[in-house]
Amino acid sequence: RAPQCCLEGRPTTALPITRAIPRTDEIARTAMQARMASTEDREALVAPGAPRARKTAVGATLLAAVATSIGVSAFVGVAYAAVARRTAQPPLTVRELLRCDEVTDMTTDNLVALHGVKLAAAARGAVRERVARSLRSIDIALEQLQPEAHRQLSELKMNDEDRAAALRALRPYGDARLVSASRAVLDEYAMAGADASDDAAMERRLRDRLMPTFADMVPVNAEMLPEVVHETDRSLRSAADAGSRRLEAQDEVAVGVNVHAAALFRALEGALGEKMPKAPARMLSSTQNGQGDQSFMGCLKAAMPDPSKVMTCFVENIQEVMAFMKDKAKGLMSR
Numbered sequence: 001r002a003p004q005c006c007l008e009g010r011p012t013t014a015l016p017i018t019r020a021i022p023r024t025d026e027i028a029r030t031a032m033q034a035r036m037a038s039t040e041d042r043e044a045l046v047a048p049g050a051p052r053a054r055k056t057a058v059g060a061t062l063l064a065a066v067a068t069s070i071g072v073s074a075f076v077g078v079a080y081a082a083v084a085r086r087t088a089q090p091p092l093t094v095r096e097l098l099r100c101d102e103v104t105d106m107t108t109d110n111l112v113a114l115h116g117v118k119l120a121a122a123a124r125g126a127v128r129e130r131v132a133r134s135l136r137s138i139d140i141a142l143e144q145l146q147p148e149a150h151r152q153l154s155e156l157k158m159n160d161e162d163r164a165a166a167l168r169a170l171r172p173y174g175d176a177r178l179v180s181a182s183r184a185v186l187d188e189y190a191m192a193g194a195d196a197s198d199d200a201a202m203e204r205r206l207r208d209r210l211m212p213t214f215a216d217m218v219p220v221n222a223e224m225l226p227e228v229v230h231e232t233d234r235s236l237r238s239a240a241d242a243g244s245r246r247l248e249a250q251d252e253v254a255v256g257v258n259v260h261a262a263a264l265f266r267a268l269e270g271a272l273g274e275k276m277p278k279a280p281a282r283m284l285s286s287t288q289n290g291q292g293d294q295s296f297m298g299c300l301k302a303a304m305p306d307p308s309k310v311m312t313c314f315v316e317n318i319q320e321v322m323a324f325m326k327d328k329a330k331g332l333m334s335r
Contacts (some may be wrong), residue, residue, distance in 0.1 A: 008014045091157040107131050110174035111256040114307045134257035149279040162271040169267035172315045178215040182310045184209050221322050254309035258284045296320045
């Protein structure tokens with residue numbers, strides 16, 4: 001299904017269809033008249049003894065009915081095309097996409113799935129309002145901290161493929177397999193307590209904890225492969241992050257919204273190329289902390305204890321995650 005995003009605040013210019021297009025009963029009546037005339041008067045047209053005037057009148061009636069029917073059908077086609085043109089929405093800008101309903105709903109559902117009981121206890125409408133408020137805050141912060149980038153986002157238009165690429169980048173953050181793996185990591189860090197500071201010990205614990213999810217991670221890796229952030233791209237982005245102004249979130253929903261918005265902006269960097277400004281994604285990047293060579297374990301350590309940041313470590317390091325677990329699998333097989 002093609003992604004449908006709203007145009008918040010834009011009035012529609014659609015004409016009422018009942019005014020633009022003839023009623024279906026009128027069309028049916030005209031067609032019926034043509035069929036009745038052709039059935040009832042056919043003999044009058046071909047009867048050898050029928051008066052000439054009668055034949056002429058019947059022929060004129062048939063021609064008029066057929067012409068009317070054809071004319072109505074043509075008008076209906078033109079009217080539908082006109083309505084379609086009038087109701088067609090102009091392309092979304094990047095700024096409009098950030099605040100459209102589909103992005104808000106997808107982010108809300110992902111955060112509820114990821115945070116589990118903590119957010120599930122609240123009404124979804126309340127969580128959605130917090131998400132929408134955080135997205136508006138990002139828009140305002142961009143205008144204040146990155147005015148030139150904000151202007152570009154307000155003018156940069158996307159086609160359906162660009163929009164689909166942006167929305168596709170948000171899906172992994174609600175993927176049940178990655179949600180399960182992220183929760184496993186969070187639980188393991190919580191159980192480790194003071195031992196979490198021992199990097200080697202934590203790496204062994206996490207390998208053991210994640211090993212049962214290896215079968216699930218194989219298809220996840222295949223599905224995400226085209227969207228994976230390459231190491232060179234991450235290094236360049238993180239190098240540019242040093243000295244950039246960031247938006248620091250204050251609660252778990254705001255952090256999650258920042259993560260989603262950053263993923264959306266990065267996906268559009270790939271889809272739109274040089275036209276897409278880099279500053280918005282940099283402003284929202286808070287898990288890398290300027291370390292372009294940060295490993296999966298280093299990312300997890302910096303992300304604790306926020307679920308959305310832990311999820312980002314999986315999404316942005318999925319190939320290293322696979323290698324991380326393959327090493328454990330090889331060790332088990334060699335025994």
